[in-house]
Amino acid sequence: MIVVATALLRADWVLAQQRAYPPEDAGGWEFPGGRVEPGETEPVAVRRECREELAVEVLPGERIGPAVALRAGLVLHLWTARLADPAAEPVATEHLGVRWVRAPELGELGWLATDRRFLPTLREHLDG
Template sequence: MSERIVVVGAAVLDDGRLLAARRSAPAELAGRWELPGGKVEPGESSERALVRELREELGVRAEVVGRVPGEFALRAPYVLHVWTARLAAGSAAPRPLQDHDALRWLAPDGLWDVDWLDEDVPAVVEVARVAWGSGAPVV
């Protein structure tokens, strides 16, 4: 049995909107949307990993706000933990730098206008519940 590998996903919220990132790699994921983030490195906390991944992938300084309840299954042995985050004061605007070719801010009524990765859908549903309550549209 292999050990779980934790991947952190960022629910970056700003002005009532959620940031989605379109994958450009690997080829089997290209064109689909996800919450930005990546693997937690050995000895690294989830919060530090999230801040590092957002800097590397989007060129932003971010602040972790809180953990979204749940652990979401990805391809074994990976599991996704999602954290809400906000852009730090004075941070540059997000831009796709690594593994993404587009970004989009989604309001609650447009949350499902993008083709989310299947594995991210349960996490996005939970983010919507946490961020916008029961009034948020779901698939």
């Protein structure tokens, strides 16, 4: 089963969200996303998850970085996306908060281990 994560980009910024739960992950930073539901494509899941978690519409871009193995046969893929309305502001509907960061600031956040694996590729993408 595939899980998507979204590197939501605005110029040279990327959005991070801070987990509220479960307790062992609370306070950790991650990219928005979730499981691809039956019948969905990965880009459709990216749009749905960003709508649910951030209350914004996005335009999925490309898949970047490695496939990251998770527990119980789940595999995590990172997708780029941009806001459909560039003036829209994401809202933390299920998380403690959201924050826009630039490539040099990525290392300042306490990323969850799975999302941390995407940082080298994302830095290259933001700097490129």
